[in-house]
Amino acid sequence: MLFRSAPASKERRGKKKVLMLISDTGGGHRASAHALEAAMLKEMDMEVKVVDIWTEYGRFPWNKMAAGYPFCCKYPAIWKSMYYTTIGLEVPTDILWRLQCGSGFKRCIGGFDPDMVVSLHPLCQNLPLAVMDTLAKEKGLPGRTAPFATVCTDLGSAHPSWFDKRVDLCFVASEAVRKVAGRRGLKGSKVRMHGLPVRKAFWRASEQNAQATPSQMEQLGLKPNLKTVLVVGGGDGVGSLSKIVEQTASQLAKDCPGAAQVVAVCGKNKVVKKQLEARRWPGVHVEVRGFCSGISDYMEAAHVVVTKAGPGTIAEAAIRGLPTMLSSHLPGQEAGNVPFVVNKGFGRFSTQPKVIANTVSSWLQDDRELARLSAAALAAGQPEATQLIAKDLVKLLKTAA
Numbered sequence: 001m002l003f004r005s006a007p008a009s010k011e012r013r014g015k016k017k018v019l020m021l022i023s024d025t026g027g028g029h030r031a032s033a034h035a036l037e038a039a040m041l042k043e044m045d046m047e048v049k050v051v052d053i054w055t056e057y058g059r060f061p062w063n064k065m066a067a068g069y070p071f072c073c074k075y076p077a078i079w080k081s082m083y084y085t086t087i088g089l090e091v092p093t094d095i096l097w098r099l100q101c102g103s104g105f106k107r108c109i110g111g112f113d114p115d116m117v118v119s120l121h122p123l124c125q126n127l128p129l130a131v132m133d134t135l136a137k138e139k140g141l142p143g144r145t146a147p148f149a150t151v152c153t154d155l156g157s158a159h160p161s162w163f164d165k166r167v168d169l170c171f172v173a174s175e176a177v178r179k180v181a182g183r184r185g186l187k188g189s190k191v192r193m194h195g196l197p198v199r200k201a202f203w204r205a206s207e208q209n210a211q212a213t214p215s216q217m218e219q220l221g222l223k224p225n226l227k228t229v230l231v232v233g234g235g236d237g238v239g240s241l242s243k244i245v246e247q248t249a250s251q252l253a254k255d256c257p258g259a260a261q262v263v264a265v266c267g268k269n270k271v272v273k274k275q276l277e278a279r280r281w282p283g284v285h286v287e288v289r290g291f292c293s294g295i296s297d298y299m300e301a302a303h304v305v306v307t308k309a310g311p312g313t314i315a316e317a318a319i320r321g322l323p324t325m326l327s328s329h330l331p332g333q334e335a336g337n338v339p340f341v342v343n344k345g346f347g348r349f350s351t352q353p354k355v356i357a358n359t360v361s362s363w364l365q366d367d368r369e370l371a372r373l374s375a376a377a378l379a380a381g382q383p384e385a386t387q388l389i390a391k392d393l394v395k396l397l398k399t400a401a
């Protein structure tokens with residue numbers, strides 16, 4: 001372990017405090033943080049604070065990173081250049097960030113004075129670790145006294161900045177990501193592979209071929225007894241959501257008129273939501289939703305999901321046993337999510353709305369194929385991941401007492 005126990009005189013009384021560091025670039029980091037918070041609170045009473053440290057304590061332009069993320073996702077070329085530039089220019093960017101944002105990060109971490117820090121974002125390792133050491137030195141201590149853990153919220157590939165040798169524990173969700181951690185020099189003993197943290201609704205796997213009852217479908221505003229396609233575009237509703245919904249709906253109206261419905265979940269993308277709501281859909285039932293807090297219920301109701309290759313949505317779909325059609329991926333961190341789904345045999349990938357629509361329609365008309373894909377999804381799902389990570393984190397927190 002790289003942290004040192006706090007000297008006896010500095011030992012605390014009362015609840016232990018855990019600081020979770022994220023940036024709201026996409027919905028997944030915050031969703032994972034709150035999932036872990038819930039699982040850790042089941043293990044032990046403690047105070048947990050989840051902070052978007054870059055937005056709340058960073059300086060311009062870094063405090064606008066989360067706000068600018070949906071724009072970058074819309075233009076993958078911009079994202080790609082940022083993703084790979086930050087790999088090549090790690091040292092200068094780290095220095096720049098320390099100069100510009102170091103004092104803000106000190107206010108955040110020093111102000112809360114946590115007993116443990118958990119990072120759930122690739123840009124929340126280097127600077128927070130450096131700041132924790134500075135804070136300790138200012139108190140006359142040789143190094144940080146609180147343990148630091150990283151929970152990588154990427155699935156099939158991950159930016160190298162997720163991995164820092166100085167952390168005490170690092171959680172990854174796939175062999176591919178474990179390899180990236182190894183290449184960055186993290187000792188095997190520090191790396192744990194339980195899966196991706198997911199919200200409580202996903203801590204139990206679905207039964208094979210389980211389907212929402214007619215009354216559950218009605219409660220969601222859906223028609224019972226129709227084959228159901230759920231189309232989601234991540235928390236920000238990115239990807240060619242409206243084209244995919246339009247193609248899929250018109251294909252289903254042609255192939256199985258009156259027998260299918262599409263649920264379009266637009267997340268925070270109000271423009272797409274409005275566009276889709278204004279359309280008429282002959283031959284097929286279409287329901288349009290904004291950000292759904294109960295996405296698990298919609299996944300229970302669906303036979304197939306179409307989504308961009310967001311790690312959270314993929315992990316959740318697997319737990320729900322949902323055949324998964326991937327419609328896009330961000331360059332870099334989402335690229336590995338495509339082989340994760342395809343090689344595990346529970347879905348396919350295409351960026352072409354026409355191909356997506358045809359594939360989904362053919363799945364819906366073939367119950368044996370639906371069952372095969374669903375079984376493969378359930379085999380890939382890791383509903384126990386969140387609780388296992390939480391148990392390990394609580395153990396680490398206790399060692400810091």
Ligand code: UDP
Nearest residue numbers: 026027028234235267291292310311312313
């Ligand atoms: N999500 C949700 N409601 C919505 C849309 C998305 O709860 O209306 C959740 C989704 O279930 C997943 C997260 O937001 O847990 C999106 O994470 P993902 O990693 O798939 O993509 P990101 O938005 O982080 O790029």
